[in-house]
Amino acid sequence: MATVAAPRARRAEARASRGLWRDAFNRLMRNGPALVGLFFITVFFAAAIFAPFIAPYDPIAGSLADRLQLPSAAHIMGTDLQGRDEFSRILYGARVSLFVAVGSVIMALIMGGIAGATAGAVGGKVDNVVMRIVDVMLAIPGILLAIGIVAWLGQGLPQIMIAVAATNAPIFARILRGSLLANREVDYVSAARSLGASRSRMLFRHMLPNSLTALIVAATLALATAIIDVAGLGFLGLGPADPRTPEWGTMLTDATRFIRQAPYLIFFPGLAIVVAAIGFNLLGDGLRESLDPRMKR
Amino acid sequence: MTDDGTQTAAPAAGTAIGAVPVGLAPNGQVREPLLEVSGLKKHFPILGGILRHRVGTVFAVDGVDLTIARGETFSLVGESGCGKTTLGRSLLRLTPPTAGRIVFEGVDVSAMKTADLKPLRQKMQIIFQDPFGSLNPRMPVSDLIGEGLIAQANKENGWKDRKVRDQRVGDTLEAVGLRREYTRRYPHEFSGGQRQRIGIARALALNPDFIVCDEPVSALDVSIRSQILNLLVDLRHEFGLTYLFISHDLSVVEYISDRVAVMYLGKLVEEAKVEDLYSAPKHPYTIALLSAVPQPDPRVKSQRLVLKGDVPSPAAPPSGCRFHTRCWLREQLGNPARCVAEEPQLRALEPASHRVACHFADEVSARTVTSAAEEQARTGAAIAAG
Numbered sequence: 001m002a003t004v005a006a007p008r009a010r011r012a013e014a015r016a017s018r019g020l021w022r023d024a025f026n027r028l029m030r031n032g033p034a035l036v037g038l039f040f041i042t043v044f045f046a047a048a049i050f051a052p053f054i055a056p057y058d059p060i061a062g063s064l065a066d067r068l069q070l071p072s073a074a075h076i077m078g079t080d081l082q083g084r085d086e087f088s089r090i091l092y093g094a095r096v097s098l099f100v101a102v103g104s105v106i107m108a109l110i111m112g113g114i115a116g117a118t119a120g121a122v123g124g125k126v127d128n129v130v131m132r133i134v135d136v137m138l139a140i141p142g143i144l145l146a147i148g149i150v151a152w153l154g155q156g157l158p159q160i161m162i163a164v165a166a167t168n169a170p171i172f173a174r175i176l177r178g179s180l181l182a183n184r185e186v187d188y189v190s191a192a193r194s195l196g197a198s199r200s201r202m203l204f205r206h207m208l209p210n211s212l213t214a215l216i217v218a219a220t221l222a223l224a225t226a227i228i229d230v231a232g233l234g235f236l237g238l239g240p241a242d243p244r245t246p247e248w249g250t251m252l253t254d255a256t257r258f259i260r261q262a263p264y265l266i267f268f269p270g271l272a273i274v275v276a277a278i279g280f281n282l283l284g285d286g287l288r289e290s291l292d293p294r295m296k297r
Numbered sequence: 298m299t300d301d302g303t304q305t306a307a308p309a310a311g312t313a314i315g316a317v318p319v320g321l322a323p324n325g326q327v328r329e330p331l332l333e334v335s336g337l338k339k340h341f342p343i344l345g346g347i348l349r350h351r352v353g354t355v356f357a358v359d360g361v362d363l364t365i366a367r368g369e370t371f372s373l374v375g376e377s378g379c380g381k382t383t384l385g386r387s388l389l390r391l392t393p394p395t396a397g398r399i400v401f402e403g404v405d406v407s408a409m410k411t412a413d414l415k416p417l418r419q420k421m422q423i424i425f426q427d428p429f430g431s432l433n434p435r436m437p438v439s440d441l442i443g444e445g446l447i448a449q450a451n452k453e454n455g456w457k458d459r460k461v462r463d464q465r466v467g468d469t470l471e472a473v474g475l476r477r478e479y480t481r482r483y484p485h486e487f488s489g490g491q492r493q494r495i496g497i498a499r500a501l502a503l504n505p506d507f508i509v510c511d512e513p514v515s516a517l518d519v520s521i522r523s524q525i526l527n528l529l530v531d532l533r534h535e536f537g538l539t540y541l542f543i544s545h546d547l548s549v550v551e552y553i554s555d556r557v558a559v560m561y562l563g564k565l566v567e568e569a570k571v572e573d574l575y576s577a578p579k580h581p582y583t584i585a586l587l588s589a590v591p592q593p594d595p596r597v598k599s600q601r602l603v604l605k606g607d608v609p610s611p612a613a614p615p616s617g618c619r620f621h622t623r624c625w626l627r628e629q630l631g632n633p634a635r636c637v638a639e640e641p642q643l644r645a646l647e648p649a650s651h652r653v654a655c656h657f658a659d660e661v662s663a664r665t666v667t668s669a670a671e672e673q674a675r676t677g678a679a680i681a682a683g
Contacts, residue, residue: 020435020483187431190391191499195445196418205444209435 027290034286040279044272048094057085059092059246068262077268080251081258086265089246090272096240096247097276100161101226105219107165112172113215119173120180120211121203131177134170142167142225143232150233156241164229168222175218179211186210213291220284224277231273248273331367331507331539332388336360337397337407339380339387343612355612357383359563361397362643367506370533370540372550372571374586375560376608381543384560385509388541389421390414401507419449422500426512428492432484438495439480442466445503469498472535474528490521494528501532509541514549526553547590551575556650559583562611562619565643569651579646579653579661581626588670600670616640618655625669630657 028034047054057075062084069079077086119130137145149163183189184207192202233239234249243250248269255265338360343353357380365371373381387394390406399407406417425431432441443462450456456465467477473494484492493513500508510529514522530553532538544550550557551571558568559582567580578584585602604623609615615622621636635656643652646659655661 020485023485187425187427188433190386191423191425191431191496192433192444192448193391194389194418194421194423195499195503196415196448197444198448201444201448205436206433210433 024287024290028286031286031290033282034290037279037282037284037286040275041283044094044098044276044279047091048098051088051091051095055085055088055091057088059084059088060244068258070262071264078262078264080254080262080265086268089251090248090268092246093248093251093269093272094276096157096245097227097230097273100157100164100230101223104161104164104226104230105168105222107161108168108172108222109215109219111165112169112174113176115169116173116176117180117208120177120184121207127177130173134173137166137170138174143229146229146233147236147238150238154241155238160230160233160238160240163233164226167229168226171222172215172218175214176211179214180207183207183210216291217284217288220280220287224280224284227273227276227280231269329367330364331402332365332541333398333400334364334388335362335398337362337384337387337399338395339383339392340395353612356563356614357611358387358394359614361560361563361565363558363565363568365507365539365541367539368533368537369555370542370553372542372544372554372557373560374544374547374550374557376545378608378611379560380563380611381560382511385423385511385541385543389418389423389509391423415449419445419503420506421509422503422505422507423509423511424493424496424500424513427516428489428496429484429516431496432492434484437481437483438470439463439466441484441495442469442480442499442502445499449503465502466498469502470495472501472532473498488521489517490525493517493521493525497525497528497532501536504536505538507539507541509543511543512545513542515544515546522549529553547586559586562608562614564619565652565654566620567651567653567655568643569653570648573648573651577651579651579658580620580655581624581661582620584661584666585625588666600667601673602666602670603673620655625673626655626657626661626665629665629669630660633657 051059062079062082064083066075066079066083067081069075069083071078075085075087077090079085080089115130115134119127119134140148145167146160146163149166150159153159153162186206189202189206192206197205230247231249231252234247234251235253236249237253239245239247239250239253251269252266252273255262255269259266337358338356339358341355341357342351343355344350345352359380361384363371373384375381383392386392388399388406390399390409390411393411394407397407398405401417401421404417406414409417436444443466446454446456446462446465455461463480466480470477470479475491475494475498479487484495487495493516497513513529514525517525526549529540533540540553542550542553554571556569557571557574558565559574559580560566561582567574567578567583569579574583575587578587582604585604588600588602602625604625606623609619609622615637617635617637617639618624618641621627624636627633627636633656639656641654641656643654645652
């Protein structure tokens with residue numbers, strides 16, 4: 001019997017072995033909601049990148065003759081107070097929102113990652129000091145912290161980016177430190193120690209790779225809140241320095257004044273914010289499910 | 298091929314890597330000591346409050362003396378939480394011991410700086426209980442087993458060279474009954490038994506003298522268990538290994554050990570050759586443990602001694618003899634005050650290799666055991682009736 005089974009077994013071994021990342025990707029591609037999220041995000045990124053080609057009108061210059069028009073064939077989302085095409089402004093607005101959101105999350109990943117990795121890897125007093133600073137930052141509500149930072153640094157896209165990053169960085173630091181600490185006690189790290197592996201090898205080959213998944217998921221979900229935070233700052237009048245810049249949150253604020261005359265001006269930027277945020281949330285949840293090796297069946 | 302997808306038989310000696318033939322004394326005579334431990338303590342602080350100050354201490358290992366001879370299998374048994382795993386990890390300096398001396402091959406390990414331990418790590422290895430948690434899921438088998446080779450590479454062994462390393466990884470895989478072709482696979486592509494073999498291969502790759510087997514079969518299916526146990530026995534003979542075998546499974550321990558120590562709340566209560574311990578246990582705790590082992594023969598009427606209550610907290614161990622709160626012998630003897638007041642030391646009985654930490658070990662006889670079991674049966678029946 002063994003001889004009959006052998007060739008088949010050999011063939012099975014011949015196939016390329018799949019790593020965990022590859023497996024995770026395959027699982028993600030079979031996750032319906034995640035694909036929906038990925039679709040939304042792709043649409044927004046496409047809109048952002050190809051805005052100059054898709055947009056039928058200039059997002060900044062309008063003609064006052066066309067102000068506050070209802071959605072029509074010429075202006076599928078209508079026009080605003082200055083007669084600017086709402087659809088074009090939403091498309092260009094995706095540039096601002098996504099750019100600031102992605103930029104701020106990357107910035108937060110760098111800041112939080114360094115802080116969390118230092119705290120988790122060094123431990124002791126360093127850990128204590130870093131984590132107490134993180135606690136203080138986490139104690140302040142995110143949007144309040146962001147408002148404070150923009151008020152301090154002044155208006156402008158880089159300032160908004162820093163402000164939103166500051167709300168996310170402590171969360172990332174905490175997550176990374178937590179999973180590093182949890183990983184320090186895992187048997188495979190003990191095994192590496194008993195083999196005589198160096199500290200840096202244990203950190204970079206064992207602890208960090210196994211701590212990253214939590215951070216990847218958190219970062220994707222943070223993109224959703226970043227979009228909302230950016231819009232929130234815009235809504236509160238702390239948007240881009242140039243008030244003409246198409247930004248979803250600022251567009252919402254402008255529209256509130258004409259809510260009776262042109263309610264659709266509230267609807268479209270609001271919808272854009274919601275759909276983009278939902279897209280990142282769905283993708284984040286899907287990533288969480290597919291990146292967890294224990295979900296493997 | 299077995300269901301496990303592994304080769305059943307251990308490979309022929311021809312594939313052996315650095316095999317060391319050892320003349321094992323069949324009667325388990327005391328040979329040259331490989332590891333000598335004296336007064337080993339490992340205490341963990343309990344931190345509390347906002348400032349994380351010490352509010353208590355867990356006495357996980359609290360003064361253990363033992364000697365393990367080269368080539369023998371020394372087993373450590375005890376309930377969960379008695380400190381056997383902590384003891385095993387302290388021996389390997391995976392956790393720094395609080396106090397005590399660990400002398401390995403004549404070198405005092407306990408006093409060494411962490412940086413100086415590296416050459417020693419090659420000689421002392423560990424096999425873990427959980428075949429899932431002990432292998433990094435993001436590493437292929439070649440890296441898992443090769444990790445130690447990279448860490449311990451030097452001019453002499455040439456392990457820096459990928460070719461040499463791959464060859465050795467393949468040899469080690471075959472030594473534990475897996476195929477060489479498995480090197481590019483990841484842990485999640487293996488069954489529990491196969492993973493445990495990978496864990497064993499990782500320890501074996503460095504050609505160690507001493508391996509701590511921390512419950513290596515507890516997490517495995519019963520059908521796989523005997524395969525892994527037999528593999529461990531075969532490897533021991535083939536490579537001249539010495540095992541510290543940690544387990545709570547008394548039948549497994551009886552099968553694999555030369556000598557056995559019983560641990561209770563951070564201390565050894567009894568230590569003897571395996572045949573002495575199983576045929577004539579002296580400590581009331583050991584007797585109770587052994588009475589709980591299921592008898593394969595239904596005609597043999599076993600006298601079960603059920604220990605009352607739970608193991609006391611290792612953060613607040615009882616005074617005197619740590620076992621006195623649950624001791625049936627003490628009840629039989631009318632609760633002597635000595636058990637509470639004075640801590641019994643390990644003392645040699647007949648034969649001298651049989652050591653026990655009980656003031657009244659000499660009072661243990663078939664009569665006391667029977668009457669204790671009968672009394673338990675009576676009160677148990679009374680409770681059931683009432």
